[in-house]
Amino acid sequence: xxxxxxxxxxxxxxxxxxxxxxxxxxxxxxxxxxxxxxxxxxxxxxxxxxxxxxxxxxxxxxxxxxxxxxxxxxxxxxxxxxxxxxxxxxxxxxxxxxxxxxxxxxxxxxxxxxxxxxxxxxxxxxxxxxxxxxxxxxxxxxxxxxxxxxxxxxxxxxxxxxxxxxxxxxxxxxxxxxxxxxxxxxxxxxxxxxxxxxxxxxxxxxxxxxxxxxxxxxxxxxxxxxxxxxxxxxxxxxxxxxxxxxxxxxxxxxxxxxxxxxxxxxxxxxxxxxxxxxxxxxxxxxxxxxxxxxx
Amino acid sequence: xxxxxxxxxxxxxxxxxxxxxxxxxxxxxxxxxxxxxxxxxxxxxxxxxxxxxxxxxxxxxxxxxxxxxxxxxxxxxxxxxxxxxxxxxxxxxxxxxxxxxxxxxxxxxxxxxxxxxxxxxxxxxxxxxxxxxxxxxxxxxxxxxxxxxxxxxxxxxxxxxxxxxxxxxxxxxxxxxxxxxxxxxxxxxxxxxxxxxxxxxxxxxxxxxxxxxxxxxxxxxxxxxxxxxxxxxxxxxxxxxxxxxxxxxxxxxxxxxxxxxxxxxxxxxxxxxxxxxxxxxxxxxxxxxxxxxxx
Amino acid sequence: xxxxxxxxxxxxxxxxxxxxxxxxxxxxxxxxxxxxxxxxxxxxxxxxxxxxxxxxxxxxxxxxxxxxxxxxxxxxxxxxxxxxxxxxxxxxxxxxxxxxxxxxxxxxxxxxxxxxxxxxxxxxxxxxxxxxxxxxxxxxxxxxxxxxxxxxxxxxxxxxxxxxxxxxxxxxxxxxxxxxxxxxxxxxxxxxxxxxxxxxxxxxxxxxxxxxxxxxxxxxxxxxxxxxxxxxxxxxxxxxxxxxxxxxxxxxxxxxxxxxxxxxxxxxxxxxxxxxxxxxxxxxxxxxxxxxxxx
Numbered sequence: 001x002x003x004x005x006x007x008x009x010x011x012x013x014x015x016x017x018x019x020x021x022x023x024x025x026x027x028x029x030x031x032x033x034x035x036x037x038x039x040x041x042x043x044x045x046x047x048x049x050x051x052x053x054x055x056x057x058x059x060x061x062x063x064x065x066x067x068x069x070x071x072x073x074x075x076x077x078x079x080x081x082x083x084x085x086x087x088x089x090x091x092x093x094x095x096x097x098x099x100x101x102x103x104x105x106x107x108x109x110x111x112x113x114x115x116x117x118x119x120x121x122x123x124x125x126x127x128x129x130x131x132x133x134x135x136x137x138x139x140x141x142x143x144x145x146x147x148x149x150x151x152x153x154x155x156x157x158x159x160x161x162x163x164x165x166x167x168x169x170x171x172x173x174x175x176x177x178x179x180x181x182x183x184x185x186x187x188x189x190x191x192x193x194x195x196x197x198x199x200x201x202x203x204x205x206x207x208x209x210x211x212x213x214x215x216x217x218x219x220x221x222x223x224x225x226x227x228x229x230x231x232x233x234x235x236x237x238x239x240x241x242x243x244x245x246x247x248x249x250x251x252x253x254x255x256x257x258x259x260x261x262x263x264x265x266x267x268x269x270x271x272x273x274x275x276x277x278x279x280x281x282x283x284x285x286x287x288x289x290x291x292x293x294x295x
Numbered sequence: 296x297x298x299x300x301x302x303x304x305x306x307x308x309x310x311x312x313x314x315x316x317x318x319x320x321x322x323x324x325x326x327x328x329x330x331x332x333x334x335x336x337x338x339x340x341x342x343x344x345x346x347x348x349x350x351x352x353x354x355x356x357x358x359x360x361x362x363x364x365x366x367x368x369x370x371x372x373x374x375x376x377x378x379x380x381x382x383x384x385x386x387x388x389x390x391x392x393x394x395x396x397x398x399x400x401x402x403x404x405x406x407x408x409x410x411x412x413x414x415x416x417x418x419x420x421x422x423x424x425x426x427x428x429x430x431x432x433x434x435x436x437x438x439x440x441x442x443x444x445x446x447x448x449x450x451x452x453x454x455x456x457x458x459x460x461x462x463x464x465x466x467x468x469x470x471x472x473x474x475x476x477x478x479x480x481x482x483x484x485x486x487x488x489x490x491x492x493x494x495x496x497x498x499x500x501x502x503x504x505x506x507x508x509x510x511x512x513x514x515x516x517x518x519x520x521x522x523x524x525x526x527x528x529x530x531x532x533x534x535x536x537x538x539x540x541x542x543x544x545x546x547x548x549x550x551x552x553x554x555x556x557x558x559x560x561x562x563x564x565x566x567x568x569x570x571x572x573x574x575x576x577x578x579x580x581x582x583x584x585x586x587x588x589x590x
Numbered sequence: 591x592x593x594x595x596x597x598x599x600x601x602x603x604x605x606x607x608x609x610x611x612x613x614x615x616x617x618x619x620x621x622x623x624x625x626x627x628x629x630x631x632x633x634x635x636x637x638x639x640x641x642x643x644x645x646x647x648x649x650x651x652x653x654x655x656x657x658x659x660x661x662x663x664x665x666x667x668x669x670x671x672x673x674x675x676x677x678x679x680x681x682x683x684x685x686x687x688x689x690x691x692x693x694x695x696x697x698x699x700x701x702x703x704x705x706x707x708x709x710x711x712x713x714x715x716x717x718x719x720x721x722x723x724x725x726x727x728x729x730x731x732x733x734x735x736x737x738x739x740x741x742x743x744x745x746x747x748x749x750x751x752x753x754x755x756x757x758x759x760x761x762x763x764x765x766x767x768x769x770x771x772x773x774x775x776x777x778x779x780x781x782x783x784x785x786x787x788x789x790x791x792x793x794x795x796x797x798x799x800x801x802x803x804x805x806x807x808x809x810x811x812x813x814x815x816x817x818x819x820x821x822x823x824x825x826x827x828x829x830x831x832x833x834x835x836x837x838x839x840x841x842x843x844x845x846x847x848x849x850x851x852x853x854x855x856x857x858x859x860x861x862x863x864x865x866x867x868x869x870x871x872x873x874x875x876x877x878x879x880x881x882x883x884x885x
Contacts, residue, residue, distance in 0.1 A: 068561050068564060068565060069565070073553060073554075074553075074561055075549060075553050077549070077550050077553055079554055081550075082581075083546075083547060083550060083582075084547075084581070084582060085543060085544075085547065085582050085585050088543045088546060088547065089543065092543075101546055101547075101550055102542070102546045103542060103545050103546040103549055106538075106541070106542040106545055106546060107542075109538065110538060110539075110542060113538055118768070118772060137538075139765065139768050139772075140765060140768075140769070153521070153525075154517050154518070154521050154522065154525060155516075155517070155560065155564075155570075156557055156560035156561055156564060156570075157517075157518040157520075157521050157552060157555070157556030157557045157558075157559060157560030157561075157570060157572055157574070158521060158548070158549050158552045158553055158556075158557040158560065159521055159524045159525055159528060159545065159548040159549060159552055160525060160528050160529065160541075160545055160548075161545045161549050162545075163532075163538035163541040163542050163545065164541075164545075165525075165528035165529050165531075165532035165533065165541045165544070165545060166532045166533060166535060166537075166538040166540070166541035167538065167541075168529070168533070169529050169530075169532075169533030170533055170764065171763070171764070171765070173466070173491075174465065174466070174529060174530060174533055175434065175435060175466070175494065177529045177533065178413070178434050178435075178525070178526065178529055179435070179513075181525045181529060182413060182434075182513040182514070182517070182522060182525065183512065183513065184517070196763075199765065217773065218769075218772040218773065219772070221745075222744050222745070222772070222774070223744070223747040225747075226743070226744050226747050226748060226749055227744065227772060229749045230743075230744060230749055230750060230755075230768070230771045230772065231768065233749060233750055233755035234750065234755050234758070234759050234764060234767045234768055234771060235759075235764060236536075236537065236755075237753075237755035237756045237759075238755065238756060238758070238759030238760055238764060238767065239535070239536045239537065240536055240756060240829070241536065241826075241829045241830055241831065242756075242826065242829065242881075243696075243699065243700060243703055243727075243753035243756040243757065244700075244884060245756070246696070246750075246753040246754075246755045246756035246757075247692070247693060247696040247697075247700060247753050248675060248678045248679065248682075249675075249755070250693050250696055250749065250750055250751045250752075250753065250754075250755060251673075251678060251691055251692045251693040251696065252673060252674075252675065252678065252691075253748070253749040253750075254665055254667070254693055254748050254749060254751050255667050255671075255673060255691055257747060257748045257749055258663060258664075258665050258667055258748055259663075259669055260747070261747030261748075262746055262747040262748040263747075264747060265745065265746035265747030265748065266658050266664055266746055266747075269658060269745075269746060270658060270659070275745075275746075275747060277747055279747070286672070286674070287673075287674060287675050290675050291537075294539060363856050363859060363860060364860070368848060368849075369848075369856055370844055370848050372844070372845050372848055374849055376845075377876070378841075378842060378845060378877075379842075379876070379877060380838060380839075380842065380877050380880050383838045383841060383842065384838065387838075396841055396842075396845055397837070397841045398837060398840050398841040398844055401833075401836070401837040401840055401841065402837075404833065405833060405834075405837060408833055432833075448816070448820075449812050449813070449816050449817065449820060450811075450812070450855065450859075450865075451852055451855035451856055451859060451865075452812075452813040452815075452816050452847060452850070452851030452852045452853075452854060452855030452856075452865060452867055452869070453816060453843070453844050453847045453848055453851075453852040453855065454816055454819045454820055454823060454840065454843040454844060454847055455820060455823050455824065455836075455840055455843075456840045456844050457840075458827075458833035458836040458837050458840065459836075459840075460820075460823035460824050460826075460827035460828065460836045460839070460840060461827045461828060461830060461832075461833040461835070461836035462833065462836075463824070463828070464824050464825075464827075464828030465828055468761070468786075469760065469761070469824060469825060469828060470729065470730060470761070470789065472824045472828065473708070473729050473730075473820070473821065473824055474730070474808075476820045476824060477708060477729075477808040477809070477812070477817060477820065478807065478808065479812070531831075531832065534830070534831045534832065535831055536831065586832075589834060
């Protein structure tokens with residue numbers, strides 16, 4: 001797939017730099033960008049040359065939100081339909097439902113949630129609407145001091161999207177999520193850091209280098225299989241109602257990794273040398289994925 | 296319904312001031328107050344003249360807890376019964392179960408949880424037992440410097456109620472919830488703020504005005520349909536095991552609002568003017584509620 | 591059961607001091623220690639002489655992790671098997687699954703999760719791998735200034751265990767859990783406190799006394815039945831998708847305790863005297879446990 005709204009650049013040490021690339025439109029989100037981002041995250045998941053992903057925006061914005069200047073239903077929805085919850089549950093991939101009903105932002109964030117590689121955000125400027133909500137399934141978020149955020153849906157008479165009603169309260173708590181969503185204001189990087197939305201606010205010219213260095217530090221000398229399992233286990237098991245699902249998946253994960261990269265890891269530990277892992281995220285243990293990848 | 300234990304006053308800008316009104320009893324909670332609060336929250340949910348709710352107490356207390364001076368089972372329970380989990384699951388609205396077994400505090404907080412309007416607490420004084428636990432399903436909590444709190448059930452040999460075993464760990468974390476519940480001590484507004492139970496501690500004479508101004512700021516120039524959806528989506532989807540439920544409900548919510556208040560919202564945005572929303576919380580999109588309102 | 595890897599000492603006021611006791615091996619975890627810890631937590635649960643548990647390590651370490659110096663599969667797993675999620679779900683207690691597949695750390699932390707008594711950690715030194723993850727289901731964690739922590743599985747090419755993929759993100763958030771798990775570094779007690787893993791960092795010679803005093807303060811003059819119910823309700827209901835399960839369990843818990851220790855509690859409150867509770871955690875109300883104790 002050739003991309004026209006994003007760039008996909010694999011750099012040294014397995015770092016994929018994913019760049020939103022419509023700078024003349026402040027990288028505003030479109031249905032086309034939705035498709036390209038889903039493709040890129042799925043491709044990175046299976047590409048063993050990619051170990052970790054950094055996401056940023058070209059030019060002065062990160063992403064100014066959905067492009068509201070397009071004609072027809074600006075969200076790309078098919079207004080002739082009358083969908084129900086039952087329609088979505090039973091046939092989420094029916095083409096009419098997939099293209100005419102399902103939230104484009106959510107389709108992107110579900111692909112990010114399912115990704116086998118850690119995702120680090122480098123928010124270089126304005127990140128509003130889907131620009132803010134596509135940050136939430138990332139593992140880590142860094143902001144430039146020029147970054148601006150806003151969950152502005154309430155101001156437009158619409159609602160949360162991109163699975164942000166799941167992700168946002170889990171990151172900043174129910175109360176802060178409600179406040180940002182009700183008020184629908186734009187806020188700066190300092191507030192984002194104070195409330196836990198981003199981990200650090202950096203000078204604009206240091207942002208990308210620091211985000212990249214951090215990203216590389218996560219995966220250097222680590223097993224890609226172990227990293228992929230840890231990402232899915234923490235994201236998924238931490239939201240379960242009891243520890244039982246964690247116990248089942250951890251049992252199988254330790255079982256299968258202990259006979260693969262774990263064997264080398266223990267040997268290297270006992271021999272006091274760095275481990276040489278050979279596992280690949282494209283070839284996961286037989287119980288993976290243990291979940292419905294829709295979900 | 297005429298209220299004898301509370302007051303229901305709709306003020307300008309759609310602000311409902313709900314006042315616990317047994318000042319000579321420090322607004323202690325009774326079975327009668329339970330019924331009146333449920334009625335008031337359900338009524339406010341469907342009353343389009345109400346946009347946001349502020350809750351406070353008359354006199355020097357917010358609510359001193361269950362009135363333990365009444366005769367018989369002080370919690371209003373029917374001691375002749377021998378209920379099981381199965382009884383509650385299969386027939387929660389059987390009159391004998393509803394009146395003789397189900398926790399009165401929980402019936403109130405479930406009505407608050409299901410409410411279509413944001414709820415802001417103005418805790419003017421002592422808030423102990425159900426006085427503390429009825430604060431938890433509120434969206435936002437302000438406290439006077441005279442406020443006192445206490446999850447004192449353990450001291451009485453009973454347990455958490457009013458769904459506080461769900462709400463409290465979600466607000467302050469499992470560890471703090473366990474500490475307050477085990478110790479069962481009274482604590483002051485500063486501790487409540489430091490631990491995240493209240494968002495601000497205010498001078499007693501500024502409390503109500505500040506809580507009201509904050510409440511009005513949440514809903515001014517906003518779509519009541521959008522606000523109601525955001526409230527239910529953040530509260531409910533943030534507690535799901537995966538983002539999938541969020542994706543389904545968000546897809547339908549954006550779909551239907553984009554053809555109603557969202558159309559005006561986008562048009563107003565493009566025309567750089569304030570939006571004039573006409574949606575009503577009493578008339579929600581066809582997929583609403585997507586959940587069992589018991590739950 | 592006689593213990594060879596731990597000590598089980600019941601002290602005054604119902605305090606059980608549980609000590610990891612392989613000081614010459616830095617209390618490294620073995621399959622034998624797994625069995626003894628499960629036995630000890632289950633025994634403490636049913637032993638009415640035990641009101642609260644403090645856990646510490648003998649000598650200079652708390653627990654240096656799984657003992658990686660043993661022969662064969664160092665995790666004690668049966669490499670001849672090829673287990674699936676279905677195997678674990680349908681027959682978790684099949685001896686071959688229980689001994690050859692299921693994570694030993696998780697079997698311990700599930701016993702801790704199900705325990706009827708509060709658990710307080712006194713982390714006296716190095717706590718790495720299972721040494722860190724066995725802290726997570728504790729109610730409260732104190733650390734000596736000499737304590738060190740590390741979720742080091744990634745470094746070994748394996749994954750989270752001991753249900754830490756459930757517990758850790760619930761305690762410190764998804765982002766911090768991912769960071770510690772990906773990086774797999776050792777960190778000190780100050781970082782553990784700043785990130786919310788431990789509640790206090792104490793001088794080494796004050797640690798155990800302070801942890802014991804805190805533990806005793808939780809249960810003094812409290813009903814053991816009420817304490818056991820509060821522990822299970824906050825841990826379990828706080829992770830449910832809605833408040834409904836909390837309402838059901840709280841209704842039954844208040845119902846049955848109000849006719850037992852709650853009656854004495856209310857009477858003592860009205861008579862302004864300390865309550866004399868007679869309930870026992872070994873004899874819980876009829877609806878207990880309302881959950882599958884596997885989970």
